[in-house]
Amino acid sequence: MQTVHSPDFKRNATRAMADAGLQKALGTAKGAFLQRRAVAVANLPEFEQLRNIGRDIKNHTLANLDFYLETFAANVERAGGKVHWCSTAEEARETVLEICRSVGAKTVTKGKSMISEELGINDHLEHHGITPVETDLGEYILQLRQETPSHIIAPAFHLNREDWEADFRRLHTHLPKDRVFNERADIVAEARSTLRDKFLAADVGITGANFLIAETGSSVIVTNEGNGDLTQTLPKVHIALASIEKMVPTLEDACNMLRLLARSATGQDFSVYTTFSTGVRRQEDLDGPEQYHVVLVDNGRTNMLGTEFQEMLRCIRCAACMNHCPVYGAVGGHAYGWVYPGPMGSVLTPSLVGIDKTGLLPNASTFCGKCESVCPVKIPLPKLMRHWREREFERHLTPPTQRTNLAIWAYFAKRPALYRLATRLGIGALHLLARGRGAFASLPLAGGWTKGRDLPAPQGQTFMAAYAKAQRNKRGA
Amino acid sequence: MSKEAILNGIRRGLKRGPLPADQQAMLAGRLASHPRHLQPQRAQLPRAEQVALFLRNVEKEFGTVERVAGPEAVPGAVADYLAAQNLAPKFVLAPNPELWAMPWNERPMLEFRSGRAEAGDLVSVQHGFVGVAETGTLMLPAAAHRPTTLNLLPDTEIVVLKASRVVAGYEDAFDRLRAENADALTGGFMPRNVMFVTGPSRSADIEQTLELGAHGPRRLHIVLIDDDPSALPAG
Secondary structure (H helix, E strand, O other), X not given: OOOOOHHHHHHHHHHHHXXXXXHHHHHHHHHHHHHHHHHHHHOOOOHHHHHHHHHHHHHHHHHOHHHHHHHHHHHHHHOOOEEEEEXXXXXXXXXXXXXXXXXXXXXXXEOOOXXXXXXXXXXXXXXXXXXXXXXXXXXXXXXXXXXXXXXXXXXXXXXXXXXXXXXXXXXOOOOOOOOOOOOHHHHHHHHHHHHHHHHHHXXXXXXXXXXXXXXXXXXXXXEOOOHHHXXXXXXXXXXXXXXXXXXEOOHHHHHHHHHHHHHHHOOOOOOOEEEEEOOOOOXXXXXXXXXXXXXXXXXXXXXXXXXXXXXXXXXXXXXXXHHOOHHHHHHOOHHHOOOOOHHHXXXXXXXXXXXXXXXXXXXXXXXXXXXXXXOOOOOOHHHHHHHHHHHHHHXXXXXXXXXXXXXXHHHHHXXXXXXXXXXXXXXXHXXXXXXXXXXXXXXXXXXXXXXXXXXXXXXXXXXXXXXXXXXXXXXXX | OHHHXXXXXXXXXXXXXXXXXXXXXXXXXXXXXXXXXXXXXXXOOXXXXXXXXXXXXXXXXXXXXXXXXXXXXXXXXXXXXXXXXXXXXXXEEOOOHHHHOOOHHHOOOOEEEEOOOOOOOOEEEEEOOEEEOOOOEEEEEOEOOEOHHHHOOOOEEEEXXXXXXXXXXXHHHHHHHHXXXXXXXXXXXXXXXXXXXXXXXXXXXXXXXXXXXXXXXXXXXXXXXXXXXXXXXXX
């Protein structure tokens, strides 16, 4: 699996906030998704009801996941495909390698797939002499740059147009050096023509799956570029990688999820290509793959069932939560240190790789609640992050000073009269100390806070006191 | 091995054994009846308005459209479209009997062949199965007479669709497929590949700004045959 860099979150975040190029890219990208989503949602009055239905479909599926997986597998096999059940990342990597070797594959084209990132498919294939070629535009440049995605649907979220031009000039050495990129379209056109030959030459095509459909044994991919379709149509072998929670029962269930997905993700009403693959090419077909493999991956998901984190398995990877997250917007995706960034990553990553290495992630949230409010399947992300903080505390993974402070706070919180007295004294003292200034630029014992921002000065009264006074006035009136 | 491990893992998590027979029968019943969920109102319209919504949505997604009175007008519309785009009058025509019954030879300049698309093909003329009004989406199920490569390899894809084949939502499109397509391999109705196509290929991977013409066709043009009197535009 991809190495976990999450223990370095604080250092990564600090570095990210000082990175002018990254900050420029985040600034450019931030507004685009938010505005487009808002318009798409406003244009579909039923959106809220569709969210509830989406949540219910996923809950129903998870409650009966064994049944639906077995039904799915039987239907894949009826259509001439093969299902490979893989408990671990190692098993999935070996399975993919074996399939590639069985047809003597030299090059493999790939559609964008986060589960492929999670499993580390590319490194494994390369290590064994098979060349993987990423064909999604964003993934393609990251492969050239030897970087990982910083966003789950827009992998090159952290790059600016200048980066693209520089990398293409540096690495596409078969093209004239003095060519001009007048506009973004020129960059897209160069990638298109460079990749076209790779599509045609590939022996195997590997895609992910946005959904698996039990009723028909189909895998579904959703793309705008058409790269995923070329990947799964041209080579003689199509491998679909999918984690087990991608399941939905019927085509009708999938239709409801699809109405949510594109709107939540890119703010489109529907993505350009939504494609259902079912088995191998039929005898009379003129194109399509001769082999169809579905690699079904657990890699930690079943451990989430029956826990408070089961709800996370509803996730359809739309990225709305990270698009709307103030923390993601400030530090970008790489700071999170593993495959899945943003709020969904802060819940999923600890589940898959352990809270001991990832405790900083669920703490990197202001709990503003925006992620939950835009989630198409209503995952209570702040609540789940809070559960991770509790687990972290219970397992004594929280740093000692934080534990001590929490213990002191808990002592007072359990004694309301004492708590009120202490807060009244503290706030009164700070009020006096402020001497009419609205904020403190520095304060003893609060250096960690005031290093980055001012501490607002209290108004002189606790909330409880102000509230009691208002109640008294109301009664008096 | 791993199949059992995963299924047992699921059951352990859900704190139960394999589902009892009656529960399995209930789930099988749900699969067999595949109930619909909420259908958006936006496409629940009288025929003429529904077809108009379909075409409006195609254009909103950067596709182009032309309406013709009957199948005999399609070759002319295709030839004129290619000329207007400064494209050579040369294309791959889907081996579909409806398309091949059209009077292509009345336009002597047209050069075309039947089959799937190959690397050098610049234009395809494809047979549209169904149009979905809700989002201006074409449903293009793979078949011997509707090769998938025609939707992917050429720079320009022209899709010929009958107005009587425009439906409200994706579920209506699947209902047509369920009713009309018999798949010999599975005994079901799904072919190897069912593509829903909404406008030409694009990417927003560079600075989240939309650029048309990524890996699929740069242009998507729909020639709509007005074969449905109730779907004609008013006036």
